[in-house]
Amino acid sequence: MTRPDVQVVSAGEQGSELVTRVPPPALLRPYVRRYSGWTSPSSQIHPRVMPNTDIVVVINFAAPLVIHDPLQPGGDRPYRALLAGLRRTYAGTRYEGSTGGFQLDLRPIGAYLLLGIAMHEIADRMIDIEELGDWELDGLVARLPEEPTWPARFDLVDEVIGARLARAFERGPAEVGGVRRACQLLTASAAGGTSSGWCPSPTTAIGT
Numbered sequence: 001m002t003r004p005d006v007q008v009v010s011a012g013e014q015g016s017e018l019v020t021r022v023p024p025p026a027l028l029r030p031y032v033r034r035y036s037g038w039t040s041p042s043s044q045i046h047p048r049v050m051p052n053t054d055i056v057v058v059i060n061f062a063a064p065l066v067i068h069d070p071l072q073p074g075g076d077r078p079y080r081a082l083l084a085g086l087r088r089t090y091a092g093t094r095y096e097g098s099t100g101g102f103q104l105d106l107r108p109i110g111a112y113l114l115l116g117i118a119m120h121e122i123a124d125r126m127i128d129i130e131e132l133g134d135w136e137l138d139g140l141v142a143r144l145p146e147e148p149t150w151p152a153r154f155d156l157v158d159e160v161i162g163a164r165l166a167r168a169f170e171r172g173p174a175e176v177g178g179v180r181r182a183c184q185l186l187t188a189s190a191a192g193g194t195s196s197g198w199c200p201s202p203t204t205a206i207g208t
Helices: 108-115 135-146 150-171 173-190
Strands: 007-011 017-021 032-040 055-060 065-068 077-079 081-084 092-095 099-106 126-128
Touching (some): 055 108, 099 108
Antiparallel strands (some): 055 081, 055 099
């Protein structure tokens, strides 16, 4: 790896590795909390789906991620790529075979701007990304495993996210400002009157 912002967090036996870049590029930080990736020749890596304050996107390169979600009927379900909304409880996960993938942790305002979906519509849900009918996200799912290195994968995600955020600001700057203000009010209330850092400042925009 040649990029200083891409770090090997841990490396196990038999070629296992976990890489991460925290935080993303400066312009994306108000919207994206973390990128991470992993590879393993076995099913020993289990990305947990736990209650948290992020919207999580997981794109698998090899075996699908099988999730047992107590909040959704139908038993265990495999996902090649999934979107997990804000959750009240855990979901069990497992792999059946070699694994590899990329995880993107989005702040709620970033998820709204990137996906165009209200957060209450995906709360407590696991959604197959194919079901969104978004050709650009489908293309990202297809292209990420084909990139030869982790730096190239991070670069690709930077490119896609940056372009989508720029388009969101171009489509509706007034709406973006309203969402930002609502986010700031909610987080300030939760933090006792002080903004918690979830929301971008009024001057934070992409492509300007």
